[in-house]
Amino acid sequence: MKNNNGNTKLILLHPYIQKQGGSNRLWLLAFVSFFTLAFLLTLIYTRESTSTSATSTAAAATIASPGLGGLPTTVINTLLYYASTSNNTFHMSHAELKQISDVLRKCSSPCNFLVFGLTPETLLWKALNHNGRTVFIDENRYYAAYMEEKHPEIDAYDVQYTTKLRELHELVASTKKQIRNECRPVQNLLFSECKLGLNDLPNHVYEVDWDVILVDGPRGEWPDAPGRMSPIFTAGVLARSKKTGVNAKTHVFVHDFYGEVERVCGDEFLCRENLVEASDTLGHYVLERMDANSFQFCRSNTSSKASSSS
Structure with missing residues (x-):
C-alpha cells in the first residue's frame, strides 16, 4: 500500500x-x-x-444341472422322449438312447464323444454332450457337408472306407496276423497301414482321449457295403491308446448288435470280457488303457473261438 x-x-x-x-x-x-x-x-x-x-x-x-453334461434332468428326459417317439423308422429306442445318455451324464466334463455315423440322433448326441466335444464320422461326404452347412454347430468329417462286408473273415484273419506290427492294439493309427485301421481322419481325432465312442455307421448290409469292421477296430485301438489322464476307461457302444460283423469284430477287438451290457440292438463295452508294449486285444481267446464257431 x-x-x-x-x-x-x-x-x-x-x-x-x-x-x-x-x-x-x-x-x-x-x-x-x-x-x-x-x-x-x-x-x-x-x-x-x-x-x-x-x-x-x-x-x-x-x-x-445334476448331470455333468450341464443340462437339467428334465431337459434330458424330454429330449430322449421326443427322439424315441419320432416318425423316423431308423431311430433308436428309448432304452438304447437312455443307456448312452446315462454314460454321457456321468462322463467327466468336458466329455469327448466320437460317433461313427450321421443318424437321426445326431443333433440329440450333440445336445446331450452339452459343453463337451462331439465329433461325427460318416462315409457320405455330401451328407457330412450338408449337415455342417445346415447345423454349423455340428463337427462332421467324411471317411473313405476300403473294406467290404463280404471280406469280414478274411480281414479279421489278416488283422490278427499283423497284431504285433501294423495292427497292434496300442498305436497312433495316423501312421498305421493296418487294413482295418482308419488313418485318414483329421489329425486331431487321433490326439483326443475319447471318453465315449458310438459305432452306428457306416450304413448298409449288402455284400459290397463297407461294413463296420474298421470303426470297431479303430474304436478298440483309440480306447486302448489313451494317454495318461484322469479317466483311463472308454465306453464303446455298438449299435445293430444283431449283425454278424458287429458280433465278430466286437468279440475280436473289443472283447467279450469287456462287454458290460448287450441286447439285440446295442452292445456296451468298457475298455481300459493298455501298455504300449501290449500285443493282445483280449486277455483270453475264448471269445474269438466262440464267435468263429457260431
Missing part, C-alpha cells in the same frame, strides 16, 4: 488470518482422507458382493 508521498509500506497479516488458512488446509486433508477411505471400503464390499453372487449363481447352476 502506498502513502501520499508515494512510498511503499509493508502490510502485515493478522495472526488470526494465518491460523485460519492452516485450519482450512487441515479440514481439506481430513475431507480427502474420509472420501478415500469411503471409496476403498465401497470397492472391497463390491468385490465381495460380486464374488458371493458368482458363487451363488454357480451353486444354482449345479443344482439345476
